[in-house]
Amino acid sequence: MVIGGGLVGAASAWHLARAGNHVWLAEQASPGHGASGQNAGSLHFQIERRFLEREGGLGYEGEQTARLSRIAVEDWSSLETTMDIDLNIHMNGGLMVAHSAAEVELLEAKAAREQAMGLSVETIDAAEVQRRAPYLSPDILAANFMAAEGHADARIIAPTFTQAARSAGARIFTGTRITALRKHGGHFSATMESRGPAQAGGSSRPAKTETRRITAAKVLICSGIWSRQLAAMAGLHLPLFPAPLTMNVTQRRDPFLPYLIQHVGRRLSMKQASAGNVLIGGGWPSRMWRNEHEFDFTRPPALVAESLAGNLKAAVETMPGIVDFDLLRSWTGITAVTQDQLPVAGEFPAMPGLFCAAGGSAFTLGPTFARLVSRQILEQDRAEADALLSVASPARFESLNGFMGQ
Numbered sequence: 001m002v003i004g005g006g007l008v009g010a011a012s013a014w015h016l017a018r019a020g021n022h023v024w025l026a027e028q029a030s031p032g033h034g035a036s037g038q039n040a041g042s043l044h045f046q047i048e049r050r051f052l053e054r055e056g057g058l059g060y061e062g063e064q065t066a067r068l069s070r071i072a073v074e075d076w077s078s079l080e081t082t083m084d085i086d087l088n089i090h091m092n093g094g095l096m097v098a099h100s101a102a103e104v105e106l107l108e109a110k111a112a113r114e115q116a117m118g119l120s121v122e123t124i125d126a127a128e129v130q131r132r133a134p135y136l137s138p139d140i141l142a143a144n145f146m147a148a149e150g151h152a153d154a155r156i157i158a159p160t161f162t163q164a165a166r167s168a169g170a171r172i173f174t175g176t177r178i179t180a181l182r183k184h185g186g187h188f189s190a191t192m193e194s195r196g197p198a199q200a201g202g203s204s205r206p207a208k209t210e211t212r213r214i215t216a217a218k219v220l221i222c223s224g225i226w227s228r229q230l231a232a233m234a235g236l237h238l239p240l241f242p243a244p245l246t247m248n249v250t251q252r253r254d255p256f257l258p259y260l261i262q263h264v265g266r267r268l269s270m271k272q273a274s275a276g277n278v279l280i281g282g283g284w285p286s287r288m289w290r291n292e293h294e295f296d297f298t299r300p301p302a303l304v305a306e307s308l309a310g311n312l313k314a315a316v317e318t319m320p321g322i323v324d325f326d327l328l329r330s331w332t333g334i335t336a337v338t339q340d341q342l343p344v345a346g347e348f349p350a351m352p353g354l355f356c357a358a359g360g361s362a363f364t365l366g367p368t369f370a371r372l373v374s375r376q377i378l379e380q381d382r383a384e385a386d387a388l389l390s391v392a393s394p395a396r397f398e399s400l401n402g403f404m405g406q
């Protein structure tokens, strides 16, 4: 059973179903309702700025995520052929730019690390930046270029995987929430609450809710920021925290920007979508709404004016011409992070049969998590999948789950 119909859940259901298994996927709303439908769509395979900010970020964490990125390049490159569908994937290259001498040093160290990890990243100087991307600021001193980077349309990926999973035989339940999850002996039982169809004729009577119990031999929690709640239903800790972020999109323009643009020292990502709009993001905070005792995941976070201004300033300083583009819309979304910023993917040692895949940059790495966790669930080349996902294993929370009696 798969809980969550974001990119990770839908892609996992597809892998599991096409391998001939009985798969149920429950999604509380509609496919892509969570972060998968709200994100920037960047396929960023260079070591992320947020790792570079951490002490030793070029060390273990950067190295391990670079290893996953190498596999993710292959996964995204082959996705449209494997699925036989157009997913609006553009992998024309990505530039991570620097404005200061210190940032250039960081780029050089990063590229050396990435090359050692088998990622093809080069450092280009200011003249070469201008030759390749004359719309970037002449103040940019250098950039790291990676030919495989790019972007995809976040709005269509989860729905497309969901449809593919359904065609492969998975049973997909949308508008269906898991409200209880327990392990009894060798199997799991879950309570599913499905909202009935809306009453016809504008009736004010609430839609009926249907409740059913299902059992499953194995369960995959891939419920984004809600994953912590699902793990708690099973009696386990999964320390994921909400990171509320900000996104912006400009009016449409003729195609001029083939690359993904990121900044090594500032929160910035820019890309031009197929329709011509430029998406501007980069991890600027928004503000979570709160209930009496906890964060409210049901409401989109509130925009923060300083984030909006800071994000657009970084964009203009990197690509001065963008100042003439009208801003069409800004929105917010919630993604999930762990304290060590690394994703969580794999089986809980404390509860065999229970798997999770959540957190991190799971748009870029989502198809890879789905493929590798599905291999763990199916016990196919398990040792290799375990080794590749070891950096993300929920085993690192065993010190917490060791206190949790079952």
Ligand SMILES: Cc1cc2nc3c(=O)[nH]c(=O)nc-3n(C[C@H](O)[C@H](O)[C@H](O)COP(=O)(O)OP(=O)(O)OC[C@H]3O[C@@H](n4cnc5c(N)ncnc54)[C@H](O)[C@@H]3O)c2cc1C
Pocket: 003, 004, 005, 006, 007, 008, 009, 026, 027, 028, 029, 030, 031, 032, 033, 034, 035, 036, 037, 038, 039, 040, 041, 042, 043, 044, 176, 177, 178, 179, 222, 223, 224, 225, 226, 227, 230, 245, 246, 247, 281, 332, 333, 334, 335, 336, 357, 358, 359, 360, 361, 362, 363, 364, 365, 366
């Ligand atoms: C603004 C923003 C920009 C981002 N930009 C990027 C980017 O450019 N590149 C990148 O790699 N990553 C990016 N991310 C992160 C990325 O979007 C997420 O890591 C990824 O989409 C997570 O996918 P998921 O399938 O794990 O979770 P989600 O997409 O959050 O899906 C979880 C699903 O579980 C469902 N669910 C929850 N509880 C239950 C329940 N009890 N029962 C049934 N269903 C349930 C939810 O409704 C939801 O649809 C960004 C995130 C945000 C918010």
